[in-house]
Amino acid sequence: MDWISPRKLKRLGMLNMNRRNVDYIARYNDRSSYPLVDNKLKTRLVVREYGVTTPKLLQVVRQQHEISHFRQIVEGMPGFAIKPAKGSGGKGITVVTGRENEDYVKASGARVGVSVLERHLTNILAGLYSLAGSPDVAIVESLVQSSPDLARYSHQGVPDIRIVVFQGYPVMAMLRLATTDSDGKANLHQGAVGVGLDIGTGKSLNAVQFNRPATLHPDTGLPLDNIHIDAWEQMLEMASRCYEATGLGYMGVDLVVDANEGPLLLELNARPGLAIQMANGRGLLPRLKNIESLKRPHFSPMERVRYAMSTFAASEGNLQP
Known part of the structure; x- marks a missing residue:
C-alpha cells in the first residue's frame, strides 16, 4: 500500500479542522439535531424508523433503583455491552x-x-462519562458477534467501519481495527489501525497506525492490503438513510458487521474526526466539493449510494485536484 506524506495529502485536498468546523459542521449541521446524535438511546430509536438496525436492547437504566434488575437481565447471556447514552x-x-x-x-x-x-452503572448515571458531566442513562445491549472474516484482523475488540456522510452521500470510509496499544478499542487516537476503504468496492486501499503507514496488523500479523467488506452496498445505504433520520448534513456513521444479524449501527457522530483521510491516503475536500456542485441532488438513499460508488471509486481517481 502506497504511503502519501501529509504535505502531499494537503495538495490532494486534505480537509483541515478549521475548514471542517466552519464550512461543513457549522454550515450543514443544525444544532437542534445535536442532542439526537449525542445520545445513543435517542439515536437508536429514531434510526429504527428508517430501517437502520442496531444491536438488541437488553435494558435501559435511568434510575439508581433499576440497577437491581441488571444481574437478572444479564444472567445466562453469552455477553453484553454497557454504554453511557x-x-x-x-x-x-x-x-x-x-x-x-x-x-x-x-x-x-x-x-x-x-x-x-x-458500580459502573452508577458512575454512568452520575455523568462520569457524559459530555459536560451531566446526569446520564446507561444502555445494556446484546454483544456484537463480529463477522469471522473481519474479527480475525482485530485484536480483542470488535472492528467497526466509519463512513463519512455528506448531504446523504457516503463520501469516505475506513475500517478500524483494535490493537494492544488501543486496549481493544477501535479508536485511532489510542492506537487502533485505520484501513481506508474504496467507496466503490469496500476493499482496503491504505492503512495507518498513529498516522504512520502500516502493512501488517501489529498483533495479528495479518496483511492489511486485501481486506474486503461484505454487504458493502447495504452498509452504504444504511449510512445514507441516517441523513433522513437526523437531518445532519455532515456526520460520521459507525457500523459493525455482526456474524448473525449482518450490518448494525453503533452510533452517529456530528463532529467526525479527520484521521479517515490519513487512512485513505486521500483528502475529503474534492469529494465534498463534488457533492456541493450537484445541480440535481439524488433524493433516495440508494440513488445517492450508487452515485457515490461510481464517482468516488478508486478506479475513478478519487476526484483528486
Missing part, C-alpha cells in the same frame, strides 16, 4: 464477552464481579 470517544463502554464461575470476562480478558459492573 451520552458518552463520547468510547469512554465508559464496557464489553463483556463471557462468564467464568461468578465473574464476568471483559473483552480485554480481565475478570470482574457483578458488583463492579453495578
